[in-house]
Amino acid sequence: MEGVDHLDHERRKAQFDVEAMKIVWAGSKHNLEVSDRMARLVASDPVFEKDNRQRIDRKELFNNTLRKAAHAWKRINELRLTEEEASKLRQFVDEPSYVDLHWGMFVPVIKAQGTDEQHKKWLTLAYKMQIIGCYAQTELGHGSNVQGLETTATFDPKSDEFVIHSPTLTSNKWWPGGLGKASTHAVVFARLITDGRDYGVHGFIVQLRSLEDHLPLPGITVGDIGTKFGNGAYNSMDNGVLRFDHVHIPRDQMLMGLSQVTKEGKYLKSDVPRQLAYGTMVYVRQAIVSDASLALSRATCIAVRYSAVRRQFGSHDGGPESQVLDYTTQQSRLFPLLASAYAFRFVGDWLNWLYMDVNRRLQANEFSTLPEVHACTAGLKSLTTSVTADGIEECRKLCGGHGYLCSSGLPELFAVYVPACTYEGDNIVLLLQVARFLVKTVSQLGSGKQPTGTTAYMGKVEHLTQCTCDVQKAADWLRPSTILEAFEARALRMAVTAAKNISMVSNPEEGFFCTLC
Amino acid sequence: MEGVDHLDHERRKAQFDVEAMKIVWAGSKHNLEVSDRMARLVASDPVFEKDNRQRIDRKELFNNTLRKAAHAWKRINELRLTEEEASKLRQFVDEPSYVDLHWGMFVPVIKAQGTDEQHKKWLTLAYKMQIIGCYAQTELGHGSNVQGLETTATFDPKSDEFVIHSPTLTSNKWWPGGLGKASTHAVVFARLITDGRDYGVHGFIVQLRSLEDHLPLPGITVGDIGTKFGNGAYNSMDNGVLRFDHVHIPRDQMLMGLSQVTKEGKYLKSDVPRQLAYGTMVYVRQAIVSDASLALSRATCIAVRYSAVRRQFGSHDGGPESQVLDYTTQQSRLFPLLASAYAFRFVGDWLNWLYMDVNRRLQANEFSTLPEVHACTAGLKSLTTSVTADGIEECRKLCGGHGYLCSSGLPELFAVYVPACTYEGDNIVLLLQVARFLVKTVSQLGSGKQPTGTTAYMGKVEHLTQCTCDVQKAADWLRPSTILEAFEARALRMAVTAAKNISMVSNPEEGFFCTLC
Structure with missing residues (x-):
């Protein structure tokens, strides 16, 4: 058995054009070329080696990740890689790190919710990685329910500053990637309180650590939340905990692209549609x-x-x-x-x-x-x-x-x-949202409101509740239209049955949970 | 929310006697007492600490495990613990280690397949842990199919010895716990060849490492197979690889409780039923x-x-x-x-x-x-x-x-x-065995052969294929007999349907795989 390459034998049996399939999978010839080139670049660079991930301890793993992230940054600049290439390169480095949050959350949220002035100041620093940012939303006691966040940002008109504070144990920021060790800054989500009123959750740019010695600034307690599932996996990421003790930030560090607070502490709602x-x-x-x-x-x-x-x-x-x-x-x-x-x-x-x-x-x-x-x-x-x-x-x-x-x-x-x-x-919470939408769609059938997009098939409610499968022989299953109609009939009938069952329960919310789970 | 003990509130709501349930769970008041006492013994001993398991590297984890195993052995002897207590103590130490295989496989297989003489010699050493044993069955290329093992044990009548040999890469012993670093001995499963004939797989006691310096003996290549799933988990276990290059062992190290090889190389089959x-x-x-x-x-x-x-x-x-x-x-x-x-x-x-x-x-x-x-x-x-x-x-x-x-x-x-x-x-392989047995049982219904034990219900085939559920109101489901009959009817009807489907396929083996999976 030794010396026989079983994969070669299997590969020869392929009944499709493997090279063509590669391009389909990559999306285009160009994508395939970029992907291939970046894969080789990472594979041939000893700094990116990952064989040892499972053997080393957490500290060494994290140090390695810092080294890789810095080296990737260096190579991206040296080779003047495009954003597309850089993103592929990071994908092949294949190790969660603070960089993911800096580029994937910190920069985008400032782009989306900041003013032009804020873009100019903060994105310039972020693009050069002169600051490292993370996204501090989730709290120890609050995950799925973002509206339940407890961290407060209270405006003080006298100093023209917000005071960021963690009033309880459960309000500690918990989980943000990049927070535990690496980040100098965070976009912190906190309840905006001004003029004695709570305006709900808004984003604020807060400096966490000194740019001189990387030590936490006064009033800030920050650290790593410990090991996670797997030998390597997310243990290369410094998911963190963060507690504020009345930390003052200038008013203009509230992300004001959507809503604003004036110097006088007046809250101005954005006229940009929330949608x-x-x-x-x-x-x-x-x-x-x-x-x-x-x-x-x-x-x-x-x-x-x-x-x-x-x-x-x-x-x-x-x-x-x-x-x-x-x-x-x-x-x-x-x-x-x-x-x-x-x-x-x-x-x-x-x-x-x-x-x-x-x-x-x-x-x-x-x-x-x-x-x-x-x-x-x-x-x-x-x-x-x-x-x-x-x-x-x-x-x-x-x-x-x-x-x-x-x-x-x-x-x-x-x-x-x-x-x-x-x-x-959370996947279960999301499925309940889908279920609610489907039941609502069923309840509106016949009201003249036509279901759209992926639920357009529900408009054929009469046909789909009546139709029988027209398959006569096995080969009939090869017709996509037959399979599609079978799926449509099944999905519609299940949605209609679920909606009926729910309508029979006195408490609809309870009916939802009992019928669907 | 801080300072409130939510569990206390929940615990007060228990509608059953918690102390009585503890005894039911433990099996008896005595078991509960032993379990509780051993749990406290382990929890209060700093050597058994396990908080650090996820942070340390593999080598340190393994060294810790060696330390814990030795310490457990010391405590078991110092406190003159019974076998029941010792086993509970090891359970609470809660870390897979070579000791599990020594006590759980090496000792029992010698007990089960060795002669009185072999018991006297090897068990005496093993009980005192003067030798450490493991169970070397699985090979790199052979897991579920034990009959496919390739390691050979060829009898040489001239020297009155067996020659243990690994003829291929796939014949390398792979996985045995305790083999990688700790064991001095193994029960090795190998094809017994004598008189020019292959008598199939038998067990042999083989010394792997020197009792002086713990180095592998000549002809033996042995090592650890690397990290496994999880941060701690089975990484405290030295699952190993083992290769033999014509290693000679005395004839009396074949486990001869069941079958024997004489000095002349004659194979004597055991008259003990294989069952x-x-x-x-x-x-x-x-x-x-x-x-x-x-x-x-x-x-x-x-x-x-x-x-x-x-x-x-x-x-x-x-x-x-x-x-x-x-x-x-x-x-x-x-x-x-x-x-x-x-x-x-x-x-x-x-x-x-x-x-x-x-x-x-x-x-x-x-x-x-x-x-x-x-x-x-x-x-x-x-x-x-x-x-x-x-x-x-x-x-x-x-x-x-x-x-x-x-x-x-x-x-x-x-x-x-x-x-x-x-x-x-393997769970899937086992389920197929169950399916085969059920289909065979169905085929014998009506032949006069009554199904026994957990399949006795299949004797009621006529009733169960006809009966309807007698539930009228929700409370009827509280009758165990109703639930039991529902399960019996469902299981029987599924087994009968599967058996029918399989009987319609020309190749029964193929039918098995297609119908049941």
């Missing part, structure tokens, strides 16, 4: 769905290759045993996951289109499609991340005992991926 | 089911407590938010797992009874119940370990973001638990 925030949400969820595809494709790739090489049972006359890939039990668990990786790849593209479509409509002050877009992105975020998290673990089990070794790559892939089921909307 | 081995299998699976209950009860305990303390959404007029324990979505995910932990606890007791029953029958040479016992233990091993592994991860998600921190205890509980789905029979 504009939806564009960002669609963008973030589109990225999460693409990431799901990436993670699941890595897991299935490992499990498919293993299944081709691994042989167990089924030896005849002392010949080699059967490849486990040939067992139906293995195929029935593995192939749907492989198919899902492709499906998620293409639905990610579609979500990218949806993002551009939504933006175009928002610019034209057209908000009618938003509820459907919201439900659709919530549902896809929840579905793809749940399937991917469970799918990685299933791939691990499909590799038998060997999947339990870090050298299989699967334990770390699982540990680094699972937070996606919780962040940016 | 006697089933007793051990039932014992091991009974222990795995009990462990499932322990692991799931720890996870649900953490998630229930968290759900009582955590509050999110539902605040009225600035009052506290709702405990997440009060959300039906949380309850519908958490409570079935809590119920399963209890169910597994009691089915573990029943398996213990089954073990004693089987042993009694084996002593009387009565083997008729074995197929049902085999299927039953295979099914329960697979079911309880799968539910527990998935349940721990579900409990982790039920703790939201906090479940991702190692301080929740859940990431390590998952990482240390999941191998149970793979070892001692």
Whole structure:
């Protein structure tokens, strides 16, 4: 058996053009070229080595990550990489770090919610990484319910300053990535209190650490919240805790692109429609769905290759045993996951289109499609991340005992991926939002209000509740229209039944939870 | 919110006698007392501290484990603990180590398969830990299929020795716990070849390392196979790789309690029925089911407590938010797992009874119940370990973001638990064995052969395929007999349908895989 390359044999059997598929997967020939070039750049650079991740302790892991982030920054500048190239390079460095939050949350939130003046001052510093920022929203006692945040930002007209304060244990900021050790600044979300009134949660730029010696500034207690799941995984990230004891910041560090507080302490509500925030949400969820595809494709790739090489049972006359890939039990668990990786790849593209479509409509002050877009992105975020998290673990089990070794790559892939089921909307909370939207859509059928977008099929309610499947022979299942109608009929009938059950319960909220869960 | 003990409030609401339940859970007042005393002993001893497990590197973790194992041994001797107490103490030390394999596999296999003479020589050394043993069965290329093992033990009548050899890469022993660093000896499973014939897999006691300097003996290559899932978890265990280059051992180091090789190289088959081995299998699976209950009860305990303390959404007029324990979505995910932990606890007791029953029958040479016992233990091993592994991860998600921190205890509980789905029979392979047994049982219905044990209900085939549920009002579901009959009817009808479907396929083996998976 030694010396035989089983993968080569399998690869020769491909019945499609592998090079063409690579381009489809990458999105374009250009994307494939960039991806390939960045992959080689990272793989050939010893600073980016990651083989040792599982053996070293937390401190060494974190130091390595700092080194890699700085080196990536250096290479990006030396090679004058484009933003597209830089982003691919960071993807292949493949290690969560404070840089993700600096570029992925701190810079975008200032862009989205800051004034031109604030952009000029803060983004200039941030782009050169002369300051390092994080995004301090979640608190020890408050995650999904953002409106329940307790940190206060009380305006003091005498000093023209906000006083940022953590009034309780549960108000401690908890989880922000990059906060524990690296960040010099944060966008802090706090309840804006002025003129004796609570105006709800707003964003404030707060300096946390000295630019001289990196020590926390007076009134600020900050640190790392400890180890997380996995050997490496998110342990390279300094998720942090942050407590304020009456920290004063100038008034102009409130992000005032949307609403403002005047020198006199008067709160001016923004006239920008709040719906504009939806564009960002669609963008973030589109990225999460693409990431799901990436993670699941890595897991299935490992499990498919293993299944081709691994042989167990089924030896005849002392010949080699059967490849486990040939067992139906293995195929029935593995192939749907492989198919899902492709499906998620293409639905990610579609979500990218949806993002551009939504933006175009928002610019034209057209908000009618938003509820459907919201439900659709919530549902896809929840579905793809749940399937991917469970799918990685299933791939691990499909590799038998060997999947339990870090050298299989699967334990770390699982540990680094699972937070996606919780962040940016807990998957169960999101599914309930989808359910509420669907039940509402059902209740409006026949009212003349036509369902739109991905729920347009519900307009065919009469046909779909009556129709029977027209499949006569196995090959009929190869017609996409047949499969699509089967899905539509099933989805509609389930939604209608759920809506009926809920309507029979006296307390609708309770009915919701009982019927749907 | 600070200073309020939410758990105290919840605990006062218990509608059952908590002290009585503790005794039921422990099995007896005596068990509870021993368990409590050993828990305190471990908790109060700084050597057994485990808070630092996730922060230290692999080498330090392993050194700590060696220290703990030696200290446990010292305390067991100093305090003259009984075997029951020692076993509880090791359970609370709660860290996989080479000691588990020494006591759990090396000693029992010599007991079960050795001669009196071998017991006298090897068990005396092992009981005093003057030698440390492991169990070297699994190979790099051979896990589930034990009959496919490649390591050879060729008898050389001239020297009256066996020559142990690893002929291929895939024949390297791979996974044995305690092998990588600690063990001085192993029971090695190898193909017995004598007189030019292959007699299949047998056990041999092989010394691996010098008792003077602990270095590998000539011809032996041995080492650790690297890091595994989780920060701590099984990384405290030295799972190992072992390769033999024509290593000679005396003939009397073959375990000869069952079959023997004479000085002349003649193979003598044992007249002990092979079925006697089933007793051990039932014992091991009974222990795995009990462990499932322990692991799931720890996870649900953490998630229930968290759900009582955590509050999110539902605040009225600035009052506290709702405990997440009060959300039906949380309850519908958490409570079935809590119920399963209890169910597994009691089915573990029943398996213990089954073990004693089987042993009694084996002593009387009565083997008729074995197929049902085999299927039953295979099914329960697979079911309880799968539910527990998935349940721990579900409990982790039920703790939201906090479940991702190692301080929740859940990431390590998952990482240390999941191998149970793979070892001692891969769960999918075991389920196929159960399915085969059920289909065979169905095919024999009406032949006069009455199904026994847990499949006795299948004898009521006519009633169960005809009967309708007699539930009239919700309270009727509180009758255990009604629930039991519903399960029996469902299980029987599914088995009958599966058997029918399989009988329609030309290749029955293929039918099995297609129909059941």
